[in-house]
Amino acid sequence: xxxxxxxxxxxxxxxxxxxxxxxxxxxxxxxxxxxxxxxxxxxxxxxxxxxxxxxxxxxxxxxxxxxxxxxxxxxxxxxxxxxxxxxxxxxxxxxxxxxxxxxxxxxxxxxxxxxxxxxxxxxxxxxxxxxxxxxxxxxxxxxxxxxxxxxxxxxxxxxxxxxxxxxxxxxxxxxxxxxxxxxxxxxxxxxxxxxxxxxxxxxxxxxxxxxxxxxxxxxxxxxxxxxxxxxxxxxxxxxxxxxxxxxxxxxxxxxxxxxxxxxxxxxxxxxxxxxxxxxxxxxxxxxxxxxxxxxxxxxxxxxxxxxxxxxxxxxxxxxxxxxxxxxxxxxxxxxxxxxxxxxxxxxxxxxxxxxxxxxxxxxxxxxxxxxxxxxxxxxxxxxxxxxxxxxxxxxxxxxxxxxxxxxxxxxxxxxxxxxxxxxxxxxx
Numbered sequence: 001x002x003x004x005x006x007x008x009x010x011x012x013x014x015x016x017x018x019x020x021x022x023x024x025x026x027x028x029x030x031x032x033x034x035x036x037x038x039x040x041x042x043x044x045x046x047x048x049x050x051x052x053x054x055x056x057x058x059x060x061x062x063x064x065x066x067x068x069x070x071x072x073x074x075x076x077x078x079x080x081x082x083x084x085x086x087x088x089x090x091x092x093x094x095x096x097x098x099x100x101x102x103x104x105x106x107x108x109x110x111x112x113x114x115x116x117x118x119x120x121x122x123x124x125x126x127x128x129x130x131x132x133x134x135x136x137x138x139x140x141x142x143x144x145x146x147x148x149x150x151x152x153x154x155x156x157x158x159x160x161x162x163x164x165x166x167x168x169x170x171x172x173x174x175x176x177x178x179x180x181x182x183x184x185x186x187x188x189x190x191x192x193x194x195x196x197x198x199x200x201x202x203x204x205x206x207x208x209x210x211x212x213x214x215x216x217x218x219x220x221x222x223x224x225x226x227x228x229x230x231x232x233x234x235x236x237x238x239x240x241x242x243x244x245x246x247x248x249x250x251x252x253x254x255x256x257x258x259x260x261x262x263x264x265x266x267x268x269x270x271x272x273x274x275x276x277x278x279x280x281x282x283x284x285x286x287x288x289x290x291x292x293x294x295x296x297x298x299x300x301x302x303x304x305x306x307x308x309x310x311x312x313x314x315x316x317x318x319x320x321x322x323x324x325x326x327x328x329x330x331x332x333x334x335x336x337x338x339x340x341x342x343x344x345x346x347x348x349x350x351x352x353x354x355x356x357x358x359x360x361x362x363x364x365x366x367x368x369x370x371x372x373x374x375x376x377x378x379x380x381x382x383x384x385x386x387x388x389x390x391x392x393x394x395x396x397x398x399x400x401x402x403x404x405x406x407x408x409x410x411x412x413x414x415x416x417x418x419x420x421x422x423x424x425x426x427x428x
Contacts, residue, residue: 003033013037035141038069055145058101058134059094062086065142066134075235085130088113093131098138098146106131106149114154121154128153162353165321170301170311177296182289187256188267189293192315194249196322196340199315203282204234205266210245210253217243219341238343290315320351327354 004012006025011033015022026036056064067086070079092109093101106128113124128151139146166174171193178189191202201219209218220240222233245253253266262268262279269280294311301308319340326336333355337348 003030003037005030013040015041034073038065038072039142041068041072055097055099056138057094058096058098059090061098061138061144062090062134066137069137069141081126082130085127086134088127089131089134098135098144101131101135101147101149103149103152106151110154121156125153125156163320163323163350164313164317165324166311166313166317168325170297171321173297173300174293174311177293177300181293181296182286184270185267185286185289185293187252189318190249190252192318193322194246195243196319196326197243198237198319199285200234201236203267203285206264207257207262207266210257210266212245212250212254215245215250217245219243236341239341241338241341243339285315287314323351324354327351331355 004014006012009029010025010027011030013024013026013033013036015037022040024036024040026033063086070082074082089109092112093105096105110124110128113119113127114121132151135146135149138144139148175186175189175193178186188202191197191205192199195202195217197205197217197219204222205217205219206222209220211218218240219236219242221235256266261270262281265279265281267282268278269282270278271280294313298308298311301311323336323340326339327333330336333348333351334345336351337345340348342348
């Protein structure tokens with residue numbers, strides 16, 4: 001069900017339904033073409049056009065038109081979560097028409113989820129976001145009769161917990177344990193610690209995004225916004241970015257590429273796919289192998305220190321470790337946010353506690369003292385010792401008086417500040 005470009009602001013919509021091809025050509029933006037595609041898809045699935053006069057039930061609209069819209073426009077991970085959110089919403093709003101979803105019903109839904117079901121505010125807010133998406137799609141896109149309630153989210157008190165990181169010694173033990181437990185994952189683990197990439201960004205990294213000449217690592221989505229989304233296409237979670245390659249990481253990746261395990265993916269599995277070909281990317285991060293690596297790293301650490309703590313944490317902890325060591329060498333939160341690809345500065349501020357020494361440099365930078373009253377017994381100023389008058393206005397008045405008593409001096413003396421001799425007139 002793609003949308004093809006037929007020129008400037010001209011699009012072709014093709015939908016296959018029950019072995020029959022449906023084709024339309026229309027003008028406008030691509031967003032309008034996508035909305036038209038979703039609407040026609042819903043109409044074809046329902047077997048009849050949408051009734052613009054009758055408000056549908058929430059359950060019928062969620063499982064019909066909106067479900068079709070979600071399959072076309074939402075990412076796979078978002079669709080999986082939205083499916084369970086809609087199931088919860090249908091339990092409370094299933095038999096209610098879209099025109100009858102008001103604030104009192106929404107407040108009752110929130111109270112039931114908190115007091116009866118015992119879920120947290122974050123979960124309730126996520127479900128309210130799904131409810132808002134359904135109503136917005138029905139009201140603003142399909143132009144169906146629909147209420148416009150004011151949906152108030154629950155307040156969430158953010159925990160000010162400090163991020164946990166691996167120490168320098170722990171990272172050394174983890175790298176050594178990787179060489180023992182899973183040597184084929186050594187380049188992947190080094191990349192996590194030396195680039196700050198997320199685990200999904202690492203396992204979906206193609207060789208085309210490793211720029212050895214520019215010494216850059218491109219964390220990029222596989223598809224552009226103007227292209228038709230693919231079912232298995234990887235999309236960056238936040239901001240697309242470029243990460244500088246360190247000398248060590250560039251050497252590790254160059255040696256890894258020389259092995260020729262895969263021409264497309266940086267980190268490929270050794271298992272054969274359905275076609276019997278090796279070199280596919282990981283479907284998921286090897287979580288169990290990571291746990292074995294941490295267990296071996298703990299064993300290595302306790303060989304040197306029997307009281308060494310148990311090493312635990314997911315691969316995302318390597319991202320926090322990168323941020324910690326980055327700020328230790330370069331205390332720049334703005335630059336760190338660019339490297340990590342944070343979508344908002346509030347996320348970068350979570351690492352602010354890693355800069356105690358850097359913030360201490362701001363101490364005593366700005367300070368003031370109260371103005372003191374001159375002491376009568378203080379030493380005379382240089383101007384007074386030289387016999388010069390201390391009052392400039394009185395000095396100028398004295399000079400003007402002297403000039404007025406001397407008739408040979410026309411106008412004002414040249415030495416008087418702020419004045420000049422009068423310009424002589426020329427008689428004609």
